[in-house]
Amino acid sequence: MDLTRYSRQMLFEPIREKGQRCLSGSTVLVVGAGALGTVICSQLVRAGIGKLILIDRDYVEMSNLQRQMLFDEEDVKHMLPKAAAAKNKLEKVNSQIIIEAITGNASVDNIDDLIKDADVVLDGTDNFSTRYLLNDACFKYGIPFSYGGVVSSRGMTAFFIPGQTPCLRCITKEGEGGGQTCDTVGVISPAVDMISSLQVTETLKYLTGNQQALRQTLKTLDVWHNHHYDMKLTTPDPECPVCLNHEFPALQKIAQNEETVLCGRGTVQIHRKAGMNLEQWESKLGQVANIKRTPFLLKAALEDGIHFVLFKDGRVLVQGTEDPVLARTFYDRYIGS
Numbered sequence: 230m231d232l233t234r235y236s237r238q239m240l241f242e243p244i245r246e247k248g249q250r251c252l253s254g255s256t257v258l259v260v261g262a263g264a265l266g267t268v269i270c271s272q273l274v275r276a277g278i279g280k281l282i283l284i285d286r287d288y289v290e291m292s293n294l295q296r297q298m299l300f301d302e303e304d305v306k307h308m309l310p311k312a313a314a315a316k317n318k319l320e321k322v323n324s325q326i327i328i329e330a331i332t333g334n335a336s337v338d339n340i341d342d343l344i345k346d347a348d349v350v351l352d353g354t355d356n357f358s359t360r361y362l363l364n365d366a367c368f369k370y371g372i373p374f375s376y377g378g379v380v381s382s383r384g385m386t387a388f389f390i391p392g393q394t395p396c397l398r399c400i401t402k403e404g405e406g407g408g409q410t411c412d413t414v415g416v417i418s419p420a421v422d423m424i425s426s427l428q429v430t431e432t433l434k435y436l437t438g439n440q441q442a443l444r445q446t447l448k449t450l451d452v453w454h455n456h457h458y459d460m461k462l463t464t465p466d467p468e469c470p471v472c473l474n475h476e477f478p479a480l481q482k483i484a485q486n487e488e489t490v491l492c493g494r495g496t497v498q499i500h501r502k503a504g505m506n507l508e509q510w511e512s513k514l515g516q517v518a519n520i521k522r523t524p525f526l527l528k529a530a531l532e533d534g535i536h537f538v539l540f541k542d543g544r545v546l547v548q549g550t551e552d553p554v555l556a557r558t559f560y561d562r563y564i565g566s
């Protein structure tokens with residue numbers, strides 16, 4: 230393989246040609262193609278990893294462009310799913326990389342498949358339930374997990390290695406997420422870029438055989454107020470089920486609630502069906518709603534400012550409410566069970 234395009238990276242002493250070849254042979258899973266995920270993917274693809282697996286459940290909207298580096302107004306116009314839009318851009322950046330882009334949810338049903346070939350998993354999500362799922366799956370299979378989260382001008386990141394460091398559950402308890410989201414207090418792009426760059430840096434160290442250089446702290450920073458803080462990752466929490474008992478709560482297939490409120494954006498996701506024929510739904514809903522269909526999704530404008538977005542994988546986004554009960558009412562009225 231011609232590595233000339235990576236010459237500046239190979240001049241960097243800790244990487245050299247040997248590290249570059251390790252990168253070329255690696256597979257990385259990125260979950261989420263939002264603010265963190267787009268920066269992460271851009272850097273990894275430019276750096277020359279072998280294969281990128283990217284999964285995201287959403288499509289591109291105008292308010293994403295302020296910070297989600299791979300998207301543009303054309304993507305908004307065509308209502309492209311983020312995974313597909315990201316793949317389009319990334320293939321133009323580096324055609325040597327194998328890119329598998331999946332539009333859907335990372336869940337207990339598909340996580341084993343998603344993760345099985347990954348050398349590192351990077352967190353580009355915006356919610357703790359998916360993060361715990363990734364954490365538990367990574368610790369079950371012994372795969373490093375590069376965690377990152379950003380809100381407002383603050384961010385947090387750590388590189389967890391099963392058997393060597395504590396895990397995400399050791400440092401944040403389930404349900405103690407603080408409750409602030411990008412949609413209630415906002416977010417600025419530089420904070421995202423800082424955290425995602427740190428996530429990628431540790432990943433590059435790990436994949437190029439520079440494990441002795443890994444940071445081994447939980448780093449928190451606030452780029453606006455100029456606070457930086459490193460907390461050493463030492464011993465696991467004595468109550469952590471993952472680290473102490475090798476139990477993985479997020480991987481237990483309990484009957485999961487089929488409604489998910491999406492990051493406070495006035496959207497509830499309902500996933501009851503295994504798939505949807507968009508053409509059929511276009512003719513059904515066309516009687517009662519304004520319809521726009523693309524190869525990937527169907528958008529229907531209903532009464533009272535409620536919009537449905539139907540995806541082929543069976544998910545429906547009910548936009549215009551954050552009330553799961555109301556969302557279910559509209560779903561039952563127009564889609565049925």
Ligand SMILES: [Zn+2]
Pocket residue numbers: 395396397398399465466469470471472473
């Ligand atoms: Zn733990």
